[in-house]
Amino acid sequence: MPRVVVFDEFGGPDVMHVVEEPVVEPAAGEVRVRIEAFAVNPLDRMMRSGTSPAIVPLPHARLGVEGTGVIDALGTETTGLRVGDPIILAAVPNASVNGSYAEYTTLPASQVVARPAGLGITEAAAIWVAYSTAYGALVEKASMRPGDHVLIAGASGGVGRAAKQIANQIGAVPIAVTRHTTRKDDLLAAGATAVIATDHEDVAEAVRRHTGGRGADIVLDMVMGPGQQDLLKAARPGGTLVAAGFLDPRPTPVPTSTPLTVFSYRSFEHTLDAVVVNRMTAFLNAGVRLGALRPAVDRVFALDDVVEAHRHLEKGLHGGKKIVVTV
Template identity: 45%
Template sequence: MSTTARTVLFHEIGGPEVLRVEETRLPDPGPGEVLIDVAAIALNRAEALFRAGRYFYQPTLPASRNGYEAAGTVAAVGPGVTAFAPGDPVMAAGDIELGSQGVHADRILLPEDRVVARPADVDPVVAAAVWVGYSTAYGALVRTAGLAAGDHVLITGASSGTGTAAIQVARRAGAVPIATTRTEDKRRQLLDLGAEHVIVTGGEDIAKETRRVTGGRGAEVVFDAIGGATFRELGDAVVEGGTLVSYGWLDRLPIELPMNWPLTVHGYNNLVMSGSADGRRRTSRYLASGLADGTLRPVVAEVFDGLDRIQDAHRLMESNRHTGKIVVTV
């Protein structure tokens, strides 16, 4: 037996216009698999890069799926699945191959270990916007960099979904978030979202401003989404022996390392937490706790109604006008 799903696919590399919503067939869940009725999906920069052929691996053409984040309810489980049952609220845990397992659809089939429980009181729109950004920020800042109360953390590209999550993760740790953005119009937004200071890179020097607002010391931690040649310059913004975490490459040129040693540099990706049972357990507990006490709450820039708006959602992603996550209800 099988079931049908409306699935976001693309058959060629290109802009948002290549995305199509098509009917596909899914088999009944096999051993260790979970069938999920999706209520909401969220976008990440990675998916726009993947669609355009500029991600770190290429799409699976002639019919490629897409999407890391989805939230919904278990429809059925396969033999051997013990962690979930029909009716359970869940969300995708990120560690998938986009071309074959992408979750942007109204019904998806995933391995049990790529699914995590969704707190029952967290609605699908919020849940869809949570996993990638917060697991990345928590894993990079808290687990990897050891961010502590009183530390200053410089967050580049801070208006993104992961950037806004990092501001909240920093504040939850008692640290002081310093945010960067390219344009003046996002300064007020980022301050309202919890950034202690905002540096507008279009007219301000990141290193000089960071040292000014930290009393000349610099930041203990840098959380960088950009890479390229600017990564080298961020070395001037950290304290002696500070930590830089590179998690993105919005600049497609090779990353250049700072020369002002001693310092520590980490290359980080979401698989660090999503790729192991212990990482998923720790992240799930962290998210549940933060969502419950209100210290974590994803910033949702816009919610599009229905999968047929997927092209519009990708256009907004590429416009860079938004702050936070873009969500599509299903």
């Protein structure tokens, strides 16, 4: 029978184990996907460890919000797809029940999109979460335009890397923020126009220097915590800050008396909206076709080595590149 990764208690990577389960027949409007590869995301670690903001029912919980594969079966009333079509998962809102850490998963047909031509399986498994989040935050929420100076906090992470590529594709100017000077060259190579290292520079002063004294038009904060106060000072009056991450577990002071528009953003805000998903898909397809958008893959593991893949994630040595598991 097909294999699936489950966990019966919260804890470290060792709580995960592979079991065999029968395939689930798709209901009306659903598809069954034969998974070829999936990416390991920080949300997976939070669910597995019991620190996810969403409730994860135990035992026998599943993982995985991202992956790629082919349509294996269609439920009744499912249109626009055929068995054998290569797809990527565009939304897995209930990963604890039908996550992508499996040989098969069944979900609504509206939650898959065609796999962009030109992407290999490992890249396709790693593109949707980071790029849809960065696109949704910058384009849909902040209305990023050509020429905008975009300050990216958490620029070394997966969403930060995607945000730099998306800004460049539109013609905006991505400015990366990092805590370590040693990461400057890597961030410049990943598409940043300029890099500000907070271990040697004041963020607001450096941003004014890179923007002719104006400040950033858009701030993408993937970190949160007390450091957000420095980002607010770096934005121009009338600019926009989008808080889309949670890398710093410390409380984030509530912005007060700021001349900015401040948004909180979570990717499912848009990935469950079919109209926005169509725009996201068109943008990704164009970016892949032009060579502007390309996910960076760090290491690839086999399904039997999924515990080791999570151990690698927890070491934090992947530098924002994606960890992929092939099935």
